[in-house]
Amino acid sequence: MKQLQRLYHQRIPGDRITTSEFSQRLAAISTEVNQPVCTYINRRGQVIRVGVGTPRQTQIPPMELPRYGAERLSGIRCIATHLKPEPPNEAALTAMALQRLDALVVLNITGAGFTRRGGGATGYVKEAYLAHLTPQESRTLITSPAALKVGESQIQSPSWSISPPLGLDDLAEQDLVDLVENLEAEFQREFIAQEVDSDHDRVLIVGVMTSEITPLQFQDTLLELARLVDTAGGDVLQTIQQKRSRVHPQTVVGEGKVQEIALTAQTLGVNLVVFDRDLSPSQVRNLEMQIGIRVVDRTEVILDIFAQRAQSRAGKLQVELAQLEYMQPRLAGRGRTMSRLGGGIGTRGPGETKLETERRAIGQRISRLQKEVDQLQAHRSRLRQRRQHREVPSVALVGYTNAGKSTLLNALTNAEVYTADQLFATLDPTTRRLVIPYGETNEHQEILITDTVGFIHELPASLMDAFRATLEEVTEADALLHLVDLSHPAWLRHIRSVREILGQMPITPGPALVIFNKIDQADSETLAVAREEFPLAVFISASQRLGLETLRQRLGQLIEYAVDCG
Secondary structure, three states: OHHHHHHHHOEOOOOEOOOHHHHHHHHHHHHHHOOOEEEEEEOOOEEEEEEEOOHHHHOOOHHHOOOOOOOOOOOEEEEEEEOOOOOOOHHHHHHHHHHOOOEEEEEEEEEEEEEOOOOOEEEEEEEEEEEEEOOOOOOOOOOOOHHHOOOOOOOOOOOEEEOOOEOHHHHHOOEHHHHHHHHHHHHHHHHHHHOOOOOOEEEEEEEEEOOOOOHHHHHHHHHHHHHHHHHHOEEEEEEEEEEOOOOEOOOEOOHHHHHHHHHHHHHHOOOEEEEOOOOOHHHHHHHHHHHOOEEEOHHHHHHHHHHHHOOOHHHHHHHHHHHHHHHHHHOOOOHHHHOOOOOOOOOOOOOOOHHHHHHHHHHHHHHHHHHHHHHHHHHHHHHHHHHHHOOOOEEEEEEEOOOOHHHHHHHHHOOOOOOOOOOOOOOOOEEEEEEEEEOOOOEEEEEEEEEOOOEOOOOOHHHHHHOHHHHHHHHOOOEEEEEEEOOOOOHHHHHHHHHHHHHOOOOOOOOEEEEEEOHHHOOHHHHHHHHHHOOOOEEOEOOOOEOHHHHHHHHHHHHHHHHHHO
């Protein structure tokens, strides 16, 4: 232990990778304990970390590494001993890549030493290997929306260079400054050539396929998550998948896959990892500690999109409530800022942590927002009562996100609502008047039609609660128009998801008419299946204004049926 501690007092010249004396001393200790020993040295030549074990076992946690970035090295080199006469193995080289070390020196020792005058064994270094990272000339960069072809691309493994066996004198003559400056200049050039829009996050998607879902459903989930990331303003660079019987309780994926994610993130210069499922606060902390960059789940991506889309005060209010409810259990402190307060006579005791203060402040804010949402609920209820008093029937447009609800509202009423081929393009409900033929006489009947927020598979519970005022537009409507994007490969799954969400609502919604949209983009086989499965459905194309007259007729019949039943 004393010999290991004394290594911290050693100083290596700043322009040398190591010296013969330091290497011999390290080999002597390693021989004595019969274990590999690793020392980590910064660019000033100071030993900052000593560990007994392989480079893989003693590596520095990502959160503690300085200069963490795709175009820079970490400013640390590792001198490691190895008990077998062989070049650096892949585990050691992977550890070097994960830490972006300036260099990795592996000293192969013979296990026998010679005795110096005055006693003490000196380990004999048989040979040394010098390894370092090398820039990749052709990194695979997949930007959205091409990244939707999930799983087709294969990332290159990080590239490195290993020297032939060197003697200690040759190793001691290696110029560290020259090596590092040349490498970082190459990395910088490569980074600039590969750089995407700096305003966009560089995203790595991670999907876990369990026995609960089919391979087709899993691929649909990953495609949808890539669209969500794209809508939120991120660039999907790569997708990593793992098949497991059940998720790992601490890190969702296995230990080896976490290392692969960290390595891929390093190689591609990723700054955000998105998982395809909800993560617990402890899972996020564990993953961030091991990967070294921000980790978010699907819910957080959806909340971010909602925050960007909210225009009205009511929308912003509901989004803030959903975000705070999501954030509250995930508050966690690092270092002294969240530690217990106190110190000195009269102030000792548990006190209150900054974390508890934050939690209390967020709790108070949530209570205040809940009251405002209740007031919003009451206000919308009064508006609905006024409309019901005038006996104007109301219809709500519901459907999966990006099914074309706002486009249909514009086509029917010239509402000029914002539309885009994006998920959750519109967030705030819009109500417009619409005149339709009513009854057997085809008299003109005025109704109100409301465009509501889009649904999505496994809609986060915090959003369901926060948007209860908006979703009441659905439950209080006399009838529903369930719009389905027939051009989407997973249209049947979308129908099931919407029906599940409607089934979770406290009040059972009125009768629904299924409308298949985007028939101009669907193939004849899909149309035939839809007609067979849903014989009473209406087939339209809102953007091309196909089938709208038939829809008006059927809407009149639906209103008549809903009013008679009501």
